[in-house]
Amino acid sequence: MLPDCRVERRATEELADAMDALAGVRAVLVSTSNPVPLRAIVEKARLQRVPVVVACRDEIARRRAVELRADEWYRTPAPPDEIEWRVRSATSRVAIASTAAADRIERVEYEEMLYDTLTGMPTLPVMIERTRGLIKERGELVVFYLNFVRYTKIEEIYGWEKLDEVLETTAAAVREFLDANAFRSTRMMVGFTNDDDFIFFHVPAAGVPAATDRDVTEAARRLQQFVAERLEEAHGEDIAALFDIYVGYAHVYYNPKIRLERLIYRGIREAANAARSVEERERARKVADLRRVIHDRSIYIDYHPIVLADTGRVFGYEALARGELRSLRSPEVMFEVAAEADLLWELSRLCRARALEGMRDRLTDGELLFLNVDPHDFADPAFVELEHVDPRRVVIEITERTAIKDYPKFRERLRTFRDRGFRFAVDDAGSGYAGLGSIANLEPDFIKLDISLINSIDTNFIKQNLVETMVGFAREQGAMVIAEGIERAEELDTVRRLGVPLVQGFFLNHPERERRGAARQAMAQAGERGTDGRRAE
Amino acid sequence: MEATTTPATILVVDDNRDNAEIVRQMLEVHGYTVLVAYDGDKALAIFDAARPAVVLLDVMMPGRSGWEVCRLMKQHPVHGRAVRIIMLTALSAWDDKQAALQTGADDYITKPLDLHDLLARVRRNLALVGPAA
Numbered sequence: 001m002l003p004d005c006r007v008e009r010r011a012t013e014e015l016a017d018a019m020d021a022l023a024g025v026r027a028v029l030v031s032t033s034n035p036v037p038l039r040a041i042v043e044k045a046r047l048q049r050v051p052v053v054v055a056c057r058d059e060i061a062r063r064r065a066v067e068l069r070a071d072e073w074y075r076t077p078a079p080p081d082e083i084e085w086r087v088r089s090a091t092s093r094v095a096i097a098s099t100a101a102a103d104r105i106e107r108v109e110y111e112e113m114l115y116d117t118l119t120g121m122p123t124l125p126v127m128i129e130r131t132r133g134l135i136k137e138r139g140e141l142v143v144f145y146l147n148f149v150r151y152t153k154i155e156e157i158y159g160w161e162k163l164d165e166v167l168e169t170t171a172a173a174v175r176e177f178l179d180a181n182a183f184r185s186t187r188m189m190v191g192f193t194n195d196d197d198f199i200f201f202h203v204p205a206a207g208v209p210a211a212t213d214r215d216v217t218e219a220a221r222r223l224q225q226f227v228a229e230r231l232e233e234a235h236g237e238d239i240a241a242l243f244d245i246y247v248g249y250a251h252v253y254y255n256p257k258i259r260l261e262r263l264i265y266r267g268i269r270e271a272a273n274a275a276r277s278v279e280e281r282e283r284a285r286k287v288a289d290l291r292r293v294i295h296d297r298s299i300y301i302d303y304h305p306i307v308l309a310d311t312g313r314v315f316g317y318e319a320l321a322r323g324e325l326r327s328l329r330s331p332e333v334m335f336e337v338a339a340e341a342d343l344l345w346e347l348s349r350l351c352r353a354r355a356l357e358g359m360r361d362r363l364t365d366g367e368l369l370f371l372n373v374d375p376h377d378f379a380d381p382a383f384v385e386l387e388h389v390d391p392r393r394v395v396i397e398i399t400e401r402t403a404i405k406d407y408p409k410f411r412e413r414l415r416t417f418r419d420r421g422f423r424f425a426v427d428d429a430g431s432g433y434a435g436l437g438s439i440a441n442l443e444p445d446f447i448k449l450d451i452s453l454i455n456s457i458d459t460n461f462i463k464q465n466l467v468e469t470m471v472g473f474a475r476e477q478g479a480m481v482i483a484e485g486i487e488r489a490e491e492l493d494t495v496r497r498l499g500v501p502l503v504q505g506f507f508l509n510h511p512e513r514e515r516r517g518a519a520r521q522a523m524a525q526a527g528e529r530g531t532d533g534r535r536a537e
Numbered sequence: 538m539e540a541t542t543t544p545a546t547i548l549v550v551d552d553n554r555d556n557a558e559i560v561r562q563m564l565e566v567h568g569y570t571v572l573v574a575y576d577g578d579k580a581l582a583i584f585d586a587a588r589p590a591v592v593l594l595d596v597m598m599p600g601r602s603g604w605e606v607c608r609l610m611k612q613h614p615v616h617g618r619a620v621r622i623i624m625l626t627a628l629s630a631w632d633d634k635q636a637a638l639q640t641g642a643d644d645y646i647t648k649p650l651d652l653h654d655l656l657a658r659v660r661r662n663l664a665l666v667g668p669a670a
Contacts (some may be wrong), residue, residue, distance in 0.1 A: 066615065066616075066618050066619055069588055069616060069619060070615070071616065072614075072615065073615070160641075226625060238604065295617065430631075430635075436631055452638075459643070459665050460643055460644075461643060461645075461658070461661070461662075461666035462634050462637050462638055462643070462644060462645055463638065466631070466635075466638075469631070503542075
């Protein structure tokens with residue numbers, strides 16, 4: 001693969017010892033995931049100013065390579081030209097370590113242009129160069145455009161670190177899928193465009209016909225499923241449900257009179273348009289689905305426990321509505337579709353009613369129900385579900401899906417609920433939109449910290465400082481802080497130490513599910529079984 | 538291997554040379570290897586070549602601002618995940634800290650600098666870098 005180089009193979013353990021004796025070695029390529037020899041090799045190589053490139057079998061190996069500060073890494077399996085590029089890049093990095101500073105900056109930036117730093121995937125210029133010879137030879141190429149629609153939402157809700165993790169998982173899944181499944185006998189290249197979308201080129205191998213429309217549709221369906229499964233494994237159902245892939249494709253036929261770049265860009269544009277029209281069709285279908293959901297009342301409620309940080313005792317439950325149809329599982333997706341179809345009030349009424357129905361046999365003494373309410377809902381003349389509940393048991397959680405338009409009127413509505421004894425929580429505090437001033441204006445009883453502040457809070461001192469500030473502020477206001485999205489023990493320890501009294505998250509409890517059919521059955525079957533063991537954990 | 542005895546490398550970036558010098562001396566007294574850059578471009582070049590464990594980065598600099606430098610360092614394909622970046626800033630409002638989070642910064646120190654506090658913060662960030670530092 002490196003035509004101007006001689007390649008020597010050594011066993012890993014042997015190499016670690018032999019490093020001192022290796023004169024004239026330009027680079028070391030290691031494929032071990034065993035940290036002990038890997039560390040020894042990296043350390044010795046650094047002393048000798050020899051770059052180390054690590055071939056990583058999986059995510060753990062990659063993290064290790066980064067931790068040990070290998071000069072380059074790549075995920076296996078990788079195409080030979082990527083490996084070559086990584087080795088050259090590592091070699092040149094060491095070689096120019098002594099040249100002028102400005103050159104190095106340019107090179108770092110140039111490198112970023114060619115490979116996406118996060119996913120390690122080649123960018124378009126690299127892909128076009130690689131394809132040049134192939135398309136001349138075969139005369140045709142299929143461009144696929146994979147449009148990932150919910151990624152920005154993930155960033156809004158969970159913060160950019162989470163989005164980065166999700167993109168990495170997705171890139172790995174897409175690569176794995178293409179390597180293992182689709183169009184096996186043909187040449188294939190995956191690239192990444194900066195706005196969260198993937199492109200791949202499919203050049204049929206000699207003697208193999210290009211993929212038919214049916215092949216493509218089928219592959220797209222399987223790819224979507226595959227990526228969704230991987231996301232669910234790695235990041236949980238909530239994030240997996242926020243995502244959709246729409247695949248469009250276009251054929252590009254080689255024409256010696258037209259520049260290849262132009263042909264390919266045209267193909268990409270066509271494929272992107274095709275992906276967009278698939279998306280529009282899907283959206284129309286989702287609106288129809290939502291009308292049916294509202295008509296059939298086919299949502300269910302997840303009750304996610306909020307517990308005391310020091311004892312773990314249940315303090316209350318947040319009611320989270322989910323669609324029974326897979327396409328409308330995520331509440332974010334449901335409400336987005338509802339906003340488009342002008343069905344927000346209808347959907348909100350259904351969610352409130354269902355959450356309150358389930359509350360009756362769930363809450364034991366003193367436990368509270370946290371009910372999500374959008375500011376926009378307060379203007380709904382049919383907002384009546386709360387007329388017949390005990391206000392001491394319900395906390396109205398103000399979740400700003402839409403911006404508050406008429407602030408004085410909104411506060412007046414809040415006042416009437418407060419006078420009746422309802423308490424309030426503000427959601428997503430500290431997310432940038434809800435500054436301390438606007439939180440104080442709402443005089444909340446509970447302040448829910450934005451998930452992005454909790455994610456990896458144990459290693460980020462700025463987040464810790466912000467949460468500490470919020471805890472102090474809440475104390476002055478007579479409110480209690482809730483940290484949601486706790487996924488790891490370290491995060492729990494940190495928020496505890498910072499004085500957060502209430503916590504919620506998958507690390508502590510999973511949401512308790514009550515399906516509509518199941519609830520109805522349980523109610524119909526017999527009262528003697530009571531709450532059918534749901535509270536047993 | 539006695540790898541743990543290797544002193545951690547810290548990169549100090551500040552256009553105010555006096556400030557940078559004071560911080561350098563203090564850190565060197567405590568046994569750290571210190572590199573200094575007086576502007577963002579130089580800082581990025583040193584960062585790429587030397588891979589420091591911790592970067593102390595002034596926000597207000599001519600040319601590339603500290604925020605931009607922070608973002609570029611955190612995007613470095615190899616070392617971006619491993620480095621800890623502490624911003625030196627006169628800002629202390631809620632919104633400024635939010636902005637710092639968006640660039641990927643790990644910690645911050647408000648100016649004027651309290652050297653004792655600075656040392657404590659360097660230590661607590663190094664503690665999270667792990668044995669490879």
